[in-house]
Amino acid sequence: MKAADLELLTAVSAPTVHPGGGRAVVSVTHPSLAADATVGQLWTIPLVGHAAPRRLTRGFRDTAPRFSPDGRLLAFLRSAPAAAPQVFVADAAGGEPVQVTDRRLGVSEFVWAPDGRSIAFVSRVPEQGRYGTVEGIDAASERPRRFDILNYRANGLGYITDRRAHIFLVPVPDVWAEPAVMPIAEADGSSAPAPSVPEAAQLTDGPWDDGSIAFSPDGSTLAFVSARHASRDDDLRSSVFLVPVDGSRDPVDATGAHGDLSVAGVSYGLNGALYFLAQEVGESGRDFVARNAALSVIDVPGAAPRRLTDPETQDFTESDIVAYRDDSVLVRDRRRGALVLTEVTAAGESTRLTNDTTVVGGVAAAGEVVVLSIADASTAGDVAVLGPDGVRRLTDFSAPLRAAGVIAPREITVTARDGYPVHGWVVVPEGEGPHPVLLNIHGGPYAAYTGALFDEAQVYAAAGYAVVMSNPRGAAGYGQQHGRVIRQRMGTVDMADVLDFLDGVVEQTLGLDGERVGIMGGSYGGYLTAWTIAHDHRFAAAIVERGFLDPEAFVGTSDIGSFFGDEYTGTDPELVRSQSPQAVVEQVRTPTLVMHSADDLRCPLPQAERYYAALKRNGAEAELVVFPGEDHELSRSGRPRHRRDRFDIILDWWAERLPSAHNHS
Template identity: 30%
Template sequence: MKPATTKSRFTLDDLCKTRSVYDPKVAPDGKNVVFGVFQRDGAANTNRDTITLFNLDSKSIKSIAEGGSHDWSPDGREVAFENTDGMLAVYDMEMENIRTLCKIEHSAHFINHWVDKGLSWSPDGRHIAFVSSESAPGETDSPKAFREVNRILYKTKGGSNRPYYNDNRLSHIYIVPRTGGTPECLTPSPFNEHSITWSPDGQKIAFISNRTSDPDNNQHHALWTVDIKTKSTRQLTQNNESVFTPQWSPDGRHIAFLATVGAKNNNDSMAENTQLYLLPAHGGQLLCLTGEMDRNILNFRWHPNSGSLYFTIEDEGTSKLYRVSISNKGKTPIIPATESKIDGFSTMAQGDDIIYVKSSQNNPTELYLYQATTGESEQLTRFNRFLAEKRLLQSSKTFWFNSFDGTKIQAWLTKPVHFKSNTTYPLILVIHGGPHNMFGYEFDEKLQVLAAAGFGVLQINPRGSDGYGQEFKNGNLNDWGGGDYEDLMAGLNLALKNNKWIDREKLGVTGQSYGGYLTNWIITKTKVFKAAVSDGGISNLISFSGTSVIHSLLESEFGEYAPLNYDALWKCSPLRNASAVQTPTLFLHGETDNEVPLSQSEEMYMALKKMGVATSLIMYCGEGHGWRPDLRPKNRQNVYERMIEWFHIHFQGKSPSTP
């Protein structure tokens, strides 16, 4: 007889117990790994990032400080990082103490989501380079009588601990001696610089900067170098590319970077896949190393021999690690990561063994060691062991289907906790954001929360999603709410046909950001859903184009500046068809969201309210867009509580206890 399980369902309190591992970096001697650990603190209603050490010999784990960006000194004796007070600090491995060097100032100016403002040791270990801005002007006690605006990007991203408006401070590259002293600015310019990497000889730093005449109005980020002694700068790539995260080769001959080469890009979710490029360190012809793979490249690292690079691709809900030769572009799969996702990695000293971060549907991110001689991986950390031992976590079953025009679409279906085959259950269609993101095999807390609350969950990667090639990713350009809507409904209909346990009278839909947009769109097109939750969604593409800090998104998606394209934008705006809505809809939105401004939910909410549709708008004070990690823990819990309650009320006419 099978023993009864002692596991219980995933609860909202577990959100503050779950930890996320990120950004591993192996020490030069290969004995330790430094990485970040993210955890929510429910009692303090804040979030914590902890700089953590893992010793590969003793398997011991040690937290050294709370803070952000981190990097090893070349001799492996110290770790530099930014502490929670915004100070550049150094941890001494032998003395086990911390000294602070100087203040790091962060501008509120939003450039794009790929900007790296991390720090880096000089190859000789004598200096630390970092990105900082000038000090913010002091605030007066007198309230502002007015605010003058004379630039396009006058807003910031907004949200927790971030200003609402651009402070107009520029980010530059500084260096400071490891022993302390006055930082020296290497790039005193009227532009922003970021994403730094030292040349192996320590004479130059490569960086990214948009030095066009109107940087607010384009995404032409070029690769530059600055001479440490003379401070002279040189541009290495053209302005028609958008370049990200450069890394100098260990032998100093090349600089590798991610880039897009399309004429239209934006500062948010790009349709064009990023590819891995190579450039001679003195400048010259770009060489694309990955284009024929037809996938989005995320992370990359040089092999210590400078003859190859490791990189990850997004592919059909997974992310996989490959190695590419720079001589012939030959590619070798290293870690296939079937039904899982690799989120970051670092090579050991010899370059063949790899420390990496992986997650799967039942396991949040943990640290792993891949050994080349055996081809096997060993899990190093178990921060989230309690989930495997104490919680009932649901896995999703993937399926493929042909959409209305024959396009192959991938989806995942998850059964609720305590599923019984002779019972029917509500189903929630969850839609991803982006629009060019993807669902897959990573740990998804929203999925687990909904499954624990007794809902089945359907996730679909409609056209426009990442992971299926450039043509597929382009599938919703100039056609928001067109083919992608049809894909979602085709997947839903197939799930209903093949799964009798789904209660057709209790269907819900929710999505965040672009998922919120499609939620708003869906309720104008069909009455099949009994309840909807729109989370930070767009409703009016015309007003969005003039109020969002990611204004360039619509220009890259629809091909023209909004005032020249109002007809196309209005055609794809859910607000245009709001009179057709009958679905009870809850709107959730960060009050200081500048990526998708609060007014987007306000417009749709007001339209439904005027027509007598059951609706409510919850504004989260001081919160920004996307419920990203900086969302306060209590607000994150409240988002899920309200979502679950809304679905239960409109499915059953009552509100059960929240998990």
């Protein structure tokens, strides 16, 4: 895979399954260099017979499909170029979609009411006079913002206190009715009102964000997640709330009195039990480091929650909850670089349904029919059905990408210097070598590399580099203790693990040149790259991208600055400095490319600017690259042309400092 092959990188959404079990629908999207945006449509996937998958819609970007409970309608989100997504509904058999919402800031999620007559959705409510609510007042002309809280911005969004997310209910229009026409003026100058979308009723309000919505099976109640407690600005707690759809009473907190929880998702089971995923965040409400999300259930309204899974052995942080059988749900366990589909019963019994190498990105069920969106070493995204013999793939959206060139990663476990097993992968380019090596470090730190097709590793391997990727201590998927060991000890065993893994891979793999090695990483990976090159000078060059580089300057500038550094590096000034790349930057002798995005609010641009300036002032060879209009997610979901530019810049850097047979000046 080359940088120009980005358009072949196809992503598949979570599926929706027709209640009859005969077909599924997914959103299939990909980066478009021509549009400089992610584009895609809905596809219908037959589950029986031999018919081929086919494109169902033709919008610019159609996503998040959901069949109505009776299967007659299909709702989804549609985005026009440079416009916010809105809810549309179409005849499930095919036909012109009908627009349901026209929210100025768009819709982020929606669910069908059980009777199929209405849809609940989440949308941000702009403060009057901001975000284009008044014609002629642009962002630069808005009145000043005043804050009395710490958490007032979010990466990828910007200011949030003047556009809170709330829940709405809208009736579903008749998609079979005669379409409304745009009236023209009468002779006297009067005219009938223009056609409009159905009017939505707002169900929640207040200075907080509401989301992750779910209808009770009888349709009378909406469950959602929110942080409405008095100390919400100082902790990470959130709760499941219940609100009657008829608006007869205010939302009620169903979980806040039952522990120090940060709730990630909520859903009802088929039998009416209320399931939710939550992390324990301790008495302080801020102890989030390497806390796995466990599944809990509220059996009947008003009952105390029961925790069904052990967060030390199972991690549902990247999962949603899908009702399956009367007494069970489907969730996805983050484990050793995979997302494993797991059935959990109301009695707390867990059954793993997929293997340890497949990344299950989404799941839907209709009766006994279970459909998955998956990724593995051969695909960036495809649709599969779960059968008695395992997973059977139904699509092959990544075939063009494989034709362009994909190399399967080799899974390796290396014993670190203290005897600890470090798990990861190496992608070895074609040819005998010896190949120069790139040590890649993932972000998080409580995240993980997987064995699935990864565009970055493929691009570097196609350029002639062996790519080494590990999940050191601090990473997710190996239990909470594995992740928590670096709490207030960043740059200790995690650095040792990535270096020992590098040495072990070079020793165990033929064709690698252990004397010609580069190092690179983003976010926490940028942190550990910067920290490592201050202590180990073996590397020909380094790339520090969107890094957490100066913990002291993180507070007050990052959208997570009020808690992230406190928990990961501590609050004692000497302890913080003992883990700070900025504090040891004068030790760096490695040529370093510092890459960042101008609108990054997670690791703000000054993190890079201060680090780069210190490198230059200390005489190190360094270059700074800043991407305009991008945030912390550039490498994953940024503008396609910027993503291509990023790859070109990276390969140019390595061509100069660590040339390969296929990438040199």
